[in-house]
Amino acid sequence: MTTPETSFVYVTYIRSTPEKVFAAITTPEMTRQYWGHDNLSEDWQSGSDWSHVRTNAERSVNLVGKVLESDMPSRLVLSWANASQADDAAAYSRVTFEVEPYDDMVKLTVTHEGLQPGSGMDTGIRRGWPLVLSSLKSFLETDAGMNVFARPKVA
């Protein structure tokens, strides 16, 4: 059971196809170009594990979870927790990616539910998703993602 206060619904319209959007979410060679992480899973089928691994020398595992539902190219549902809290069932939230054709674009809706209010994940994703979805849009439309770790340049 989740409460609306701890849920987020993010929407972006992308000039692309549903297949390409899901490929961009589930292919590490693509996620690293706009998300700075590899999204890894053996087959992205329901019941499989997935992980979100930083694309750098350390290869640190940041997020872990299971594929809860897999019906691509329209829907993918993941459980989602910090790797450091992988053993704590209460730390898991739930992320749903839904893609529907919309004129000559697709509408991508990312719903993040079941977050513990005020938790690090709650505050982290508020900043994170708008950035990642902007970057994904830019990646698919212009072939250039943004640096999601960018900070103001210090002179």
Next chain:
Amino acid sequence: MEDDKVFKALADPTRRRMLDQLCARNGQTLGQLCDGLDMTRQSATQHLGLLEAANLVSTRRRGRERLHFINPVPLHDVYERWVRKFETGRLSLLHDLKANLEGDQT
């Protein structure tokens, strides 16, 4: 094209207050938003329509209710397009100035 709708939607204090309300508490019904803003349903529906058209508000059905969520993704696109670019320019100007001034001393 999307930017026009975003700026237009933001160019109204009532709509900015609506976004503030959703930022404070995400996933509100029309009724809850009206109560919080002391507004008629008709007026709130009109404002929400413009916010939705600009993709600043997303909605989801829960049973018979329709919940409204703030969607900051277009704001981030605007930030990328209109803020970060200028910020980087300004900071690199300072950087160049500093480099020139320091260069003169040697």
